[in-house]
């Protein structure tokens with residue numbers, strides 16, 4: 212019986228240590244260690260990029276949306292000033308065209324990606340997820356394309 216209680220019992224046989232400085236334990240390669248021969252993961256970083264996009268687009272949207280609400284609904288007489296002439300005046304400037312374009316794209320992509328998450332979380336059947344996301348992506352692409360077309364082809368002299 213060993214009276215030595217100062218060292219761990221691991222690797223000990225009847226009080227004698229199995230390994231020491233002259234007889235070290237064999238080095239066992241970690242099973243998941245990556246080497247140059249390890250195949251590359253087939254999964255990309257899409258979800259991480261989507262997570263980051265939600266945060267960054269959210270920050271930009273705060274500025275764009277609050278600015279939009281102030282200009283459209285608060286300043287300069289509030290909603291009563293809004294009409295064809297007001298819209299035509301604003302879209303005559305590339306600055307407001309880019310503002311509205313950015314707001315359209317970011318809000319649509321942010322909202323669509325948020326809903327994609329909601330669908331993934333709540334729709335339990337694979338088929339339901341497929342159809343809901345198909346509908347979501349169709350509506351998203353349609354709205355982005357139509358909105359972009361309107362911003363760039365708006366004609367103030369239309370009759």
Ligand code: HEM
Nearest residue numbers: 265266269270272273276318319321322324325326328329
């Ligand atoms: C105005 C500034 C906005 C900020 C700061 C913001 C921020 C965020 C953040 C950080 C998330 C991620 C939450 C999470 O992962 O748990 C999120 C989710 C979401 N956002 Fe926004 N967002 C904004 C505007 C919008 C707009 C304009 C829309 C709609 C077009 C929208 C629709 C959504 C949806 C549907 C989700 C998913 C909700 C969920 O996962 O439960 N957001 N938002």
